[in-house]
Amino acid sequence: MIEVIDLHVGFASSDVLKGVSLRVAQGERLAILGGNGSGKSTLAGWLAGWFSGGTHRLTAGGCLWNGKPWDDYTLVERAATVQLVGQFPAQHISGRAFTVAEEIAFGPENLGLPHEEIVTRRDETLAACHLEHLAGRDPFTLSGGEQQRLVIASALALRPKLMILDEPFSNLDPEARSHTLSVLNALPADVSVIIMDTNPDTVLGWANRLFVLHEGKISEFGNIRATLFDPTVIATIGLPAVTRCFLEIERGSGSAENLSRDNLPLTFVEAAAILRRSRSA
Numbered sequence: 001m002i003e004v005i006d007l008h009v010g011f012a013s014s015d016v017l018k019g020v021s022l023r024v025a026q027g028e029r030l031a032i033l034g035g036n037g038s039g040k041s042t043l044a045g046w047l048a049g050w051f052s053g054g055t056h057r058l059t060a061g062g063c064l065w066n067g068k069p070w071d072d073y074t075l076v077e078r079a080a081t082v083q084l085v086g087q088f089p090a091q092h093i094s095g096r097a098f099t100v101a102e103e104i105a106f107g108p109e110n111l112g113l114p115h116e117e118i119v120t121r122r123d124e125t126l127a128a129c130h131l132e133h134l135a136g137r138d139p140f141t142l143s144g145g146e147q148q149r150l151v152i153a154s155a156l157a158l159r160p161k162l163m164i165l166d167e168p169f170s171n172l173d174p175e176a177r178s179h180t181l182s183v184l185n186a187l188p189a190d191v192s193v194i195i196m197d198t199n200p201d202t203v204l205g206w207a208n209r210l211f212v213l214h215e216g217k218i219s220e221f222g223n224i225r226a227t228l229f230d231p232t233v234i235a236t237i238g239l240p241a242v243t244r245c246f247l248e249i250e251r252g253s254g255s256a257e258n259l260s261r262d263n264l265p266l267t268f269v270e271a272a273a274i275l276r277r278s279r280s281a
């Protein structure tokens, strides 16, 4: 379990994270939404144990994995426990592999795993992430979206217990996005996944819990619906597209369903159910 306790992190004189506390249990699927510059990447880096100083000024608090700070774990232990996929896939490509298959094997090789285990993980990951057709390609010749999928695959090949993805969908087309979510959904039940994003549409229907990062603080206003309809959250990240559409319908002509905040749809699945009901009414 990862626990963030009263984390205060800043750069130069100002704090970006101003007392962030968060507990993520095994197997939880968590989304953290926030506007540009709200500190998502900063928090992602601390959650993954990437930073413990340098240009980052830690003034209080910290981050614990199973009760111990990341600094107490070796690099190999950390790599096998937590993986962070950042916003820029090219930054994650090792530069040590001539092919996509070698790139996926690179992490497990560095864990010192037996050859058969490396080959098994490589081949299973290539198949699960639909990258088999690219297995022989130079990673640097891939498109942005293909590189993003490769980087996610390389992280998964390490079989982490905590997977953090920082705006993972920015390079992906809708099909690749939904495939990536299904790959994440197929992870073993004890793997926790955290996705940072600016857009509620990308994570609704996937996340079990939803947090919002705003002005250095993290908030969860009860359930996902309550969080999304919080006035500050609406002003910061906006409502999901389908919710805005139904609000317009309600404002324009009224609706047979007399939609209110409590029954506005948040996802296309919810919207479809409302439309089916109003058609059959």
Ligand SMILES: Nc1ncnc2c1ncn2[C@@H]1O[C@H](COP(=O)(O)OP(=O)(O)OP(=O)(O)O)[C@@H](O)[C@H]1O
Binding pocket: 011, 012, 016, 034, 035, 036, 037, 038, 039, 040, 041, 042, 043, 055, 056, 198
């Ligand atoms: N090394 C650094 N030195 C100085 N300021 C930094 C540094 N890293 C981040 N910041 C600043 O900290 C704030 C939070 O940045 P961060 O990248 O965590 O935000 P974000 O929520 O991920 O933003 P985005 O959605 O635009 O990617 C920003 O104002 C950023 O300019």
